[in-house]
Amino acid sequence: MAKAEGEGGGGEQRLGPVTRRRGQVQDTTTDQRLLDSPAGSAEWVHQDPWRVMRIQSEFVEGFGALAELGPAISVFGSARTPVGSEDYENGVRIGRALAEAGFAVITGGGPGVMEAANKGAYEADGVSVGLGIELPFEQGMNNYVDIGVNFRYFFVRKTMFVKYAQGFVALPGGLGTLDELFEALTLVQTRKVTRFPIVLFGSSYWEGLVEWVERTLIGTGKASRQDLDLFHLTDDVDEVVALVSKETRQG
Template identity: 55%
Template sequence: MKTFFNRRPRGGVLHQELADQALLRSKVDPKWTEEDPWRVLRIMGEFVDGFESLADVGKAITVFGSARVEPGTEYYRLGEEIGKVFAQAGFSIITGGGPGLMEAVSKGARHNDGLTIGLGIELPHEQGINEYVDLGIDFRYFFVRKTMFVKYAQAFVALPGGFGTLDELFECVTLRQTSKIQQYPIVLVGHDFWDELIGWVRHHLVEEGMVSPAEASIIQVVDTAEEALYVVQNTLPKTL
């Protein structure tokens, strides 16, 4: 794992097997026992590096969102506004560090004197850390990166996104549901994008007894950056 400051441009396609792929690949060769115990040391190193790099972050939110959104679009402008209002309110901004909405949020925060943190991930088609990130960290393992998203944030905001965004969102929801993390706010921004998903949760999961109404209410939906900030500020423990 590498820690760096400001932009580190990268590109191209990785042809070697990625760390996550090697870890999760089904083992048919008995020699796998010679590899995985050593891999634990690399994983431990990623945790240590992440903890050391982020220890002094202070009050922060983690923002999830699509890497595929283009600048100048409605969602991109929404991301910039999220970064802006939370930076002005004194929050550091944690994202996945990549393009799209991660870039938009980082840009909005950077232009308003906010600290921007990008937690990158090794992928077959590397995205790179965007130029608006102040502190960037590259991870090999998704589960280590997810720990950092959660450990150093006091609120979670999800902008429109795909499978990665949904994965990160429901990880946070499950951690709250099971009291593995404090009762920090989880806010989705954009009724048009999220309402059908929330309707499905209520219609199927709640009505069929798989989730309680209280558990479904963990997720709150708003339309604007200002509304998201209001929910976060009025939900966080007063000691923060």
Template identity: 65%
Template structure:
């Protein structure tokens, strides 16, 4: 997991757009217009990938090695997901900050995607509570760099490597309101739990009003039409109660 590209604005005089790729910084005319994942997947009409893709496995392997090595001694942790667009004056921002601090009090590290919004709030809560505040970043063409409250951060080029780290080193997820990236992590976890790839992996959907439409659709369409089973809806807890959320992911409370 050695590197991440992210676009940011350097406020120093005379400097403009720049991206960070692990230890490499690119500014102005050196900024590449595509991300690593885009270059990996862009093979249509070009047979050059047959000569270059095998070498990409070395970079992928390096990201796995760096991630495993960095997080091996992390200890128990909970991943907290949510929108990068959540504003600091949002109730969800405050809730994420409080729950992260409480997780630290319970002896857990807190893992986020390392970006702004809910991720920043959770990292802030964990860091200010004196805990391990992990950021697992990813190169994106539209998101700023690692938030300043991360005290253990790793930058990724590849989404799939990053996903492994989220799941391997977390004992549960708290999923707050968010968009497609949040849904991606949520359904990845639920799929692995449903298929038995991970055992006892508690998931909390925090924000009843936000998640009720999705849960209703799962019940009224997916379950009703036989695409999922009733027990699949028991893989997550929907709540507005911060203490209930903490108790559920840490295994210190009975589900209501």
């Protein structure tokens, strides 16, 4: 089934469901205004209760958009990955393979590896999902997203990545990828989620981190030897699909 590509908009800012352009673009984000509130200020008495309603509405919007998604895998990786690079092409291959295996593909909806994974799912006629976030440097939703939800608050978006996915695949990425990776590892380690495979794709990129976990974290008693079993390291796209399929469809 062929799908038509749209053209992405530039110079715009997405604040949850609201889009601002030109002179209406704001200099700060909702998260920033929430977290930068001065300690000891009584301002919260007048504003924070209303923020709770906004936070609640984001959960409702996310739940409503994704409730009927079906089996899905969240794919993470750098937004700075160039189109046509090896990491980008691996993202496309992984997105395509997951879609062909019957999984929806969830990403952060931005460029780089996120776009690549969405593109792979899109080209395989799978369901391609983007969960965007309000940032001071606007990324926008890539053109390969079928279902896109924009969030103001990181913690609401993080909930959606975990609640509606049966596993994580992390390609080479930066701080955002590491944030999602270690949060997922913590959730599995503490058994907040079960049967949740975490796959690191790209051994040459991740082996230094894995070595640090083994030698430093485990070596100094900050983590247990069995914590190495919380994730899998591979360079094989077929193994990615096999790992998430085996662990999410058992039991």
